[in-house]
Amino acid sequence: MATREEITSGLAEILEEVAGVNPDDVAEGKSFTDDLDVDSLSMVEVVVAAEEKFGVKIPDNEVQNLKTVGDAVSYIEANH
C-alpha cells in the first residue's frame, strides 16, 4: 500500500509530465483547475496516467469529483 505522501508525489510526477506543473506546487489542498491550471482535457490525461501508475479504475463519472489533489489521493488510496 502506498502512503498518501507517495501517492501525492506520484501524482506530482504525472502532473509535471502531462501538464507541465511544477512538482513543488503540488499539495493535497491544491485545486487542479484553480491552483495548478490543469485544463479539463489535461485532467483526463492525468486520470488515465494515474490509472496506469497506481493500478486503479477511475470511471468517467468519478473524474468530476476529483477537484483537489487531496480528492485524487483519497480516491486512489481507497481503491488501489
Add this chain to the structure above:
Amino acid sequence: MTAGSRIVAMGHYQPSRVVTNDDLASTIDTNDAWIKDRVGIAERRIAGSETVADMATYAAEKALANSGLSAADIDMVVVATCTSIDRCPNVATRVAAKLGIAAPAAFDLNTACSGFSYAVGTADHAIRAGAARNAIVIGAEKLSDVTDWTDRSTAVLFGDAAGAAVLTGVPDGEEPGVGPVLWGSAPDKGDVLKIEGWQPYIHQEGQIVFRWATTALAPFARQACEKAGVDVSELAAFVPHQANARIIDGIVKRLGLGPDVVVPKDLAVSGNTSAASIPLALSKLVERREVPAGAPVLLFGFGGGLTYAGQVVRCP
C-alpha cells in the same frame, strides 16, 4: 472479377468565408490562445447559402475531374453525412443529378465523424462483390446548421466542408489500394455526443469523448494496419479524423509513429468538419504531393455513436 478497389483521385471543397478565433471572441466568452491550446484550431470555414449537397457536389466534381473518368463511368455514389437537413431526396442522388451521373446506386450513410471510412469500406465491398465498378465516396457536412453559436464549449470546434474520393476496381492479380476496413462502435457511450431531436444543436461530453478517443482507438487503428498486412512502421502518413490536435497527438503517441510519418492537422484551418475531415485532409495532402503515390496511408475516423472505422489505403 476484381481483386478489390483503389482510390484514383481526391477532391475537396471549403466555403470561402473564414471565421477566426478572434471573430468568435467578439460574440462569446473565449479567446484565440485558449482555443489553440485546448483544441488546435485557429480558424474554420463557414458556409453561406451552400447546402450539404452543394458542397458534396463541388468536391465530387473535382475528384471526378482528377480521376480522368467521366460521369458515365460512375455507378455508385455514397455520401457520409450527419448534417443533411433534408430527409428526401438524399444527398447522393442530388450530387448525381448535378453531375449528370445517370443511374447510380446512390445512398447516404450516417456514422457521424467516422463516416468517410465507413463509406469507403462499403463502396470497396460493393466493388469487390461486383455490385459497382466505379464509385464516388463523399464526406460532406454543414455543422454550422447544428451549432449553438452562443455555446462557447462547442461553437469554437466546428466547420463546414466536403471531401470526395473516386474508387475504381483493380483487375485480378493486381494489388488492391483499399485495405480491409476495421469498423465498430461503442453504443453504450452513445449519449456523450448528440445531435438529437428537431432543429437540434450538437452537444457533447468533451472529457468522456476525449478519454475514449485517446485511449480506446489506437488498438483499433493498429488492427486496421494488421488487416492490410502493413506494419505501423511502414506507414507514410496517418490521416485521423480532425477533431482535436491533442486527440491526434494522443493516438500518434500510442501508435508509436515516428517523426517522419506525415500526420496532417488540417483542423487548424478548417475546424472539425466531421465526416468531411478525412477526405479534406487527404485531398490536400495529395494536392500538395506530401506523400508519394502508392505509399500506405492509414485513415481512421471516430465520433458520434460512438463509432469508429479505418483502413490502410494506397495514396492516389
